[in-house]
Amino acid sequence: MGDPEVVKFFDTTLRDGEQSPGATMTLAEKIQVADQLVRLNVDIIEAGFPAASPGDLASVKEIAQRLRGVAVAGLARANPTDIEAAWEALREAEQPVIHVFLATSDIHLRHKLKMSNEEALQQVKAMVTYARQFCPIVEFSAEDATRSDRDYLCRIVEAAIKAGATTINIPDTVGYTLPHEYEALFYYLRERVPGIENVTLSAHCHDDLGMATANTLAAIKAGARQVEVTINGLGERAGNTAIEEVVMALHTRPESFGNVDTRIHTQELLATSQLVSRVTSIPVQPNKAVVGANAFAHEAGIHQDGMLKNRLTYEIMTPQSVGWGDTRLILGKHSGRHGLDARLRELGHKLDAEQLKSAYRRFVVMADQKKNVSDSDLIYIVESGMDTPAAI
């Protein structure tokens, strides 16, 4: 097998992520997030939508001037004013990327843009050509691609490539597609569009049906070599594809994706998640994959017993690999004697079999009454011989 092909991570937390209700960030917060994305080692940071507001233009400009060793993208609708604003913001970036988009589905063309298919095709040609006059890297996104007529989408993609687009993005804008369909769409385009082998194909998914990660992985299987993601899956409505899920799926199940690799520093995933949660004040759900507080916590007795014998029984990746400390064995009413014994030993109490049996009996009574049995509760159980502290 030759060298692995790199799947590039295009992080859009500062653009699509910020479109999440309530997720607005100040310039200082955006810079903090951008610096952390550099530590995470993403390939491209979409810093904002410069034409959206003077504040957005200023923050994209500041980030573009500041960051080195990473590409910085700015979004633009397919019109000259937006493209000029994007270039004004990006011109001092080390690796600028102008990201031009136009909707291609009948629903968007007829109802939102009031444009014919032919007009949209001409607009794509003209605006990608225009963006290329400023910038050597131009990404074109066919908004609502997954609800677009497939043959029309082929014509649009071909026109964008001929006009000089270097990356073609196929967004599932409304989170509508299913993994097998999205995979097939990438194969369809790759088989039919002349010149497609010379550009990077990109996946951009939304999570309206909870499919964003599965769809993104399906696209990688079908040849996408860029994925557009956000931290914690932040984004419009139900959010975008969560970077932590895609990265860890590729690392945990490499055999399913052929010979691909990422440049992501996985140990930075947790710190990045926690930073984004802090600056947006949007909490991460405890059972969130990879970065949720319970992602590496085990409570059930059978699981704790398995983990104490060999962690491979119930863990498919190590907590350390994504930035957590050790696995947590939570003591609650589902826990067993082995888990209790292990925790008591950590707390300095080595009980013989009889003592453990009786401590476990008291522990179960307490655990039935309390959600979480704390370390001080355990010490109390052992030292007092009681099962119910004065205040529960």
Ligand code: KIV
């Ligand atoms: O979801 C979408 O279609 C987008 C585009 C602007 C890429 O965010």
Ligand code: ZN
């Ligand atoms: Zn989007």
